[in-house]
Amino acid sequence: MSRGSAGPARPAPAFDIASIRRDFPLLQRRIHGKPLVYLDNAATTQKPQVVIDRVTQFYVEENANVHRGVHGLSQRATDAFEGARATIGRFLNARRAEEIVFVRGATEAINLVAQTHGRSRVARGDEIVISTMEHHSNIVPWQILCEQQGARLRVIPISDAGELDLDAYETMLTDRTRLVSIVHVSNVLGTVNPVEEVVRLAHARGVPVLVDGAQAVAHRAVDVQALGCDFYAFSGHKLFGPTGIGVLYGTSALLESMPPYQSGGDMIRSVSFERTRYQDPPWRFEAGTPDIAGAVGLGTAIDYLTAIGLERVADIEVELLAYATAAVSRLPGVRVIGTAANKAAVLSFVLDGVHPHDVGTILDREGVAIRTGHHCCQPLMDRLELPATARASLALYNTREDIDALVTALHKVRELFG
Amino acid sequence: MTSDLETLYRDVVLDHHRRPRNFRRLADARTAEGSNPLCGDRLTIYVRVADGVILDAAFQGLGCAIAIASASLMIERVKGRTVAETRDLFERFQRMITAPPDAPVDDLGDLSALAGVGRFPVRVKCATLPWQALHAAVADGAGVVSTE
Numbered sequence: 287m288s289r290g291s292a293g294p295a296r297p298a299p300a301f302d303i304a305s306i307r308r309d310f311p312l313l314q315r316r317i318h319g320k321p322l323v324y325l326d327n328a329a330t331t332q333k334p335q336v337v338i339d340r341v342t343q344f345y346v347e348e349n350a351n352v353h354r355g356v357h358g359l360s361q362r363a364t365d366a367f368e369g370a371r372a373t374i375g376r377f378l379n380a381r382r383a384e385e386i387v388f389v390r391g392a393t394e395a396i397n398l399v400a401q402t403h404g405r406s407r408v409a410r411g412d413e414i415v416i417s418t419m420e421h422h423s424n425i426v427p428w429q430i431l432c433e434q435q436g437a438r439l440r441v442i443p444i445s446d447a448g449e450l451d452l453d454a455y456e457t458m459l460t461d462r463t464r465l466v467s468i469v470h471v472s473n474v475l476g477t478v479n480p481v482e483e484v485v486r487l488a489h490a491r492g493v494p495v496l497v498d499g500a501q502a503v504a505h506r507a508v509d510v511q512a513l514g515c516d517f518y519a520f521s522g523h524k525l526f527g528p529t530g531i532g533v534l535y536g537t538s539a540l541l542e543s544m545p546p547y548q549s550g551g552d553m554i555r556s557v558s559f560e561r562t563r564y565q566d567p568p569w570r571f572e573a574g575t576p577d578i579a580g581a582v583g584l585g586t587a588i589d590y591l592t593a594i595g596l597e598r599v600a601d602i603e604v605e606l607l608a609y610a611t612a613a614v615s616r617l618p619g620v621r622v623i624g625t626a627a628n629k630a631a632v633l634s635f636v637l638d639g640v641h642p643h644d645v646g647t648i649l650d651r652e653g654v655a656i657r658t659g660h661h662c663c664q665p666l667m668d669r670l671e672l673p674a675t676a677r678a679s680l681a682l683y684n685t686r687e688d689i690d691a692l693v694t695a696l697h698k699v700r701e702l703f704g
Numbered sequence: 705m706t707s708d709l710e711t712l713y714r715d716v717v718l719d720h721h722r723r724p725r726n727f728r729r730l731a732d733a734r735t736a737e738g739s740n741p742l743c744g745d746r747l748t749i750y751v752r753v754a755d756g757v758i759l760d761a762a763f764q765g766l767g768c769a770i771a772i773a774s775a776s777l778m779i780e781r782v783k784g785r786t787v788a789e790t791r792d793l794f795e796r797f798q799r800m801i802t803a804p805p806d807a808p809v810d811d812l813g814d815l816s817a818l819a820g821v822g823r824f825p826v827r828v829k830c831a832t833l834p835w836q837a838l839h840a841a842v843a844d845g846a847g848v849v850s851t852e
Binding site for chain 1 (some may be wrong): 742
């Protein structure tokens with residue numbers, strides 16, 4: 287259990303890919319008798335042994351409920367849980383750990399903002415601005431809010447390359463705009479959106495901005511103060527952490543102004559049948575026993591990633607994405623979907639005459655795991671006039687050999703389908 | 705090429721995918737749409753029925769090789785059959801593609817080309833999509849069938 291010890295990880299001297307791959311037990315497995323080539327990281331990432339060990343260690347040595355026990359074990363569990371919150375705060379460069387709210391994932395984070403900030407600030411005739419490239423989780427919560435409040439959803443158009451139309455965006459910002467909610471990195475196109483610019487234009491009109499960072503946090507350093515955003519959402523499982531835990535960052539000023547989300551234990555200061563007083567943020571938004579082990583595991587995942595260094599990860603992934611894009615583009619009848627100038631970690635493509643579902647099945651038998659379908663972005667698929675795409679998505683443990691295996695498997699698809 | 709893939713993508717299946725038969729719009733027909741939203745498959749089935757007999761059928765749409773080949777093979781097979789016979793055939797077809805690998809199954813003629821789907825459980829819904837749409841078209845003549 288020596289690797290499971292908490293605390294800051296030591297800086298790694300060099301990017302040793304072989305050693306990094308050994309940290310992930312699942313990458314050593316075979317699938318259909320072939321070595322696993324895992325290129326579905328936008329769906330979820332694999333977990334390093336340190337995270338698996340840390341979750342186990344919590345249950346073996348520290349398990350108790352948080353924030354309520356007088357006994358020593360409860361204090362240890364609380365320290366571990368709140369320690370993870372502090373780690374995440376530093377990771378995002380939040381001003382205070384109290385700006386970090388634990389949720390189940392990016393989806394719940396967005397729903398939380400829609401049903402607290404949204405319900406209390408959005409009125410009939412008001413507008414919410416999103417973009418064409420949003421995941422369903424950054425569309426549907428706003429549709430529900432608009433229906434509840436009589437508000438309207440405005441959608442920023444994109445170019446054929448998959449870049450936001452910032453001029454159109456600027457004209458959409460009016461005195462009726464109450465919130466802008468935008469994806470940081472597109473899960474289909476790989477586009478890295480100019481979030482600073484999106485925030486600058488919104489703030490010029492006093493409009494707060496939520497950034498969906500689900501596809502960003504594992505691939506580049508995120509500094510919420512530099513971005514200037516008011517809310518930032520992400521899921522732990524796409525960041526080498528456990529499933530079931532995620533994060534909503536919100537500025538203290540906004541979080542303090544928001545009514546509770548779910549209600550019950552742990553989110554109250556005092557309860558009587560006449561009147562209940564709520565906790566301060568972030569605990570106001572964390573009703574019930576949280577995913578304590580998940581939060582602790584996520585803290586360890588962040589320590590792991592930070593020790594490798596996100597600047598280094600970003601550089602390596604950009605280089606690998608360029609290699610993959612060139613290699614896949616060379617295949618006959620392939621069209622890359624999403625050709626923005628600034629991209630991260632995602633390569634979507636279609637093959638002439640072969641449905642992405644067939645591509646996915648054949649690749650799977652070669653040990654290559656990719657995702658096919660609409661990727662929870664049906665409005666984007668309609669804009670692209672495509673029923674589906676095949677998507678290879680990278681993480682820090684992927685190599686050129688993985689890309690070569692993808693290309694070899696794609697040749698097999700061509701052989702079979704002609 | 706592994707043998708599993710060869711049993712899924714048999715020559716007959718690939719041929720019906722490349723050159724789907726009865727791939728057209730049929731006028732004055734009952735229709736139903738079948739869709740697998742997650743995969744992006746969307747097929748429209750057209751069928752003309754008189755006195756409980758399928759006189760003619762056709763289809764159009766987008767889909768994976770399995771969905772397209774299954775629709776093409778199905779339509780060739782059901783033309784001239786009664787609605788009751790078609791229902792029975794669908795039940796036997798479903799049994800064939802959900803049977804454990806190497807279990808004995810009925811010989812369903814050309815439809816047996818799709819028996820390899822059984823080794824790919826996630827693809828079963830691709831093969832059954834056109835059949836479900838056909839039954840919806842025969843039953844009420846309009847509507848959208850979803851397998852999800």
